[in-house]
Structure formats: structure tokens, C-alpha cells
Amino acid sequence: FLYRWITSIRERFGGMMITPKQAMREGFRALKQGKFLGIVGDQGMPESGFLSTFLGRRAWTSPAPAILAYRAKCPLMVATTVRKKGKYYIHYSDPLYPDLTLPLEEETAFLMQKALRLFEESVKKNPEQWLWQHNRWKQETPKTVYYKYRHDSLLILLPQDMTSLLPHLSVFREIYPSAFMTFMLPKNAPLLPLQDVEKIYYEKDSELFLQDLRYKLVFNLTPLKGLKHHFLKQSAFQVLALKDLYALAKKHPVSSEEPPLSDILKRALCRPNTLWTTGNASQ
Secondary structure (H helix, E strand, O other), rough: OOHHHHHHHHHHOOOOOOOHHHHHHHHHHHOOOOOOOHHHHHHHOOOOOOOEOOOEEEEOOOOOOHHHHHHHHHOOOOOOEEEEOOEEEEOOOOOOOOOOOOOHHHHHHHHHHHHHHHHHHHHHHHHHHHOOOOOOOOOOOOOOOOOOOOOEEEEEEEOOOOOHHHOOHHHHHHOOOOOEEEEEEEEOOOOOOOOOOOOEEEEEEEHHHHOOOOOEOOOOOOOOHHHHHHHHHHHHEEEHHHHHHHHHHOOOOOOOOOOOOOHHHHHHEOOOOOOOOOOOOOO
């Protein structure tokens, strides 16, 4: 009922709603007929294949608006709204005309970059009016990981003495190849052998109680207590300490008396016969 009611409101002035599956076919047909086509194109879509930055962070976006503009030989405009004193004011950008002398893939990327920058500017101008409940920076989460641990923004807290952990830290990137990943490590820590990760250095243990709403899954590899309660009050869905990881891994016992931490992580977080095989410790 709710969906039909909302659709009736959106179509009451003669417009027609089309589903995402129909977007390319019906959208192209409408443009060739000289109609106006509006696309709500600011959702995070890791499956789209188009990667850019949005507000300084890696984000996936559907390139459909630029592809349709190119194929239908029509301009692309960015529409934004501002609420003032109970009324909505719509602003349309200057038209962005596709350069048909360039290959489709190249021009699609160029048009999308320009459109995203315009939308970015509108958010920065009125940040309080950008109401968005979805994860705009959603990343592809691996199906090898148990569903409850499939998150795309991770925080790994490392202890003052992290020497024994160092050889196993690369497994986090193996398990989560596309996730946003932050390591909090002591100021004098050895070089971390990982690329494309954020590093935050701390001197005092109290600095580990970070005030940051980005992280959905936190790994506490320190002996400190209180961190789980702290991060669950922030925005984390799960906070896993070493003892939690060992308990999860014990559900899949191995012949080795003391499996390495890298194996513990795989068995705790990943489905059997994916990154590890039943019966033996993974390499």
C-alpha cells in the first residue's frame, strides 16, 4: 500500500515511474521521444563498475545517467533541492553535453565526474539538508565471510607490543579485499606491510577510545577492557576481541595444537572451504 501511495504521488502530474531494471531500455526510449528523464543516481552501487570519490572517500555510482546522455545524444543536468521556510526550491545545473567524438567509456567517466562534483558542491553548501539513510560509500563485501561479519568499514586496534601480530595482519586484507580499513597502532610500531589502509598512531592507551562513527566492525587485539562497550556506543555492529576470535575458531578445530592467528581469523570469520579447508590449518 505504501509503495502504491508514494508512486501515485510521484505520477500525479503525468510522470511515469520506471524500475531500475527498466532504466536503460525505457529511459533511452523516453529520451529519444524528447521526454525528460529523472534518475535518482546517488546510491552506492558496488556492482555498477564505476568507481570515483565522493566527499573524499571511495564510492561506487551507477553510470547510467552518463551512458544514456551519450547514447541519446542529449545533455545531462544535475538537479538539487533546498528546503526554505517550508518550501522546496529546485536548482538545475547548466547542461553537460557529451562529447560524441570520444569513446563511450571515456566520456561516461568524464561526465560522471563532473556530475558528482556538482552534487558534492550542493551537499557542502547545505550539509544539514542531505538526508540519507543508505550507505553511500558501500563496498562489495565478500560472500566467503559469514553474513554477520560482512562489513565494509573496519577498525583494527593493535597493542603496544604488536611484534607477534605483525606477520598475520595481511590476512585482514585477504579476507576483506575491498573494505575501508583503519589500523590503530603504537607510535613506534614497525612498518605495517599493507597498502591502501589508514594508519592512526597512538601514544597512550586512552587514545584507543576513538570518537569516530565510521567503523562497523572492530577488532580489539589489545588486552584493554572497555573498548567493546565504547565502540558499540559509537556505531559498531560487532566488536571482536582475541578471545572472541579464538572461541569462534574452535567451532572448526584443527589438528595443530596452536594454529597461527591468521588461521584463527579465517576460521572465525569465513565459511568452510573458502579461505581455509576443513581439517587442516590454512597456509
